Amino acid sequence: MRVGKVPKGTRKLRFRMVDLNAPNYPHGGGTVAWSGKRNIPYGAFRYKGPCPPSRHTYQFTVEALGAGNKVLGRAKARRAFP
Structure with a gap:
């Protein structure tokens, strides 16, 4: 996975994926050191x-x-599947 335009001072990136049709389904995610x-x-x-x-x-x-x-920035994207 490639990322860009990360704010200055960032120490970690936190990822999350949510199914908007089934928001309680545990798709997961995680936090990684930047x-x-x-x-x-x-x-x-x-x-x-x-x-x-x-x-x-x-x-x-x-x-x-x-x-x-502290949250320095946030990006979101939506996509339908399949």
Whole structure:
């Protein structure tokens, strides 16, 4: 996964994926240390990929965390699957 435009002072990135049609389904996510490199290594956090019985919409969120886990920035994207 590649990331860009990360705010200055970022120490961690927190990822989350939510199925907007089934928000209680535990897709997962995680928090990784930000090293300043644009690539997040495969397996850095856990999630269950989309596999809905019908068309569902997913929201992906990444938050840039600074000292004391203060949110410095947030990006969201939505996509329907399949």
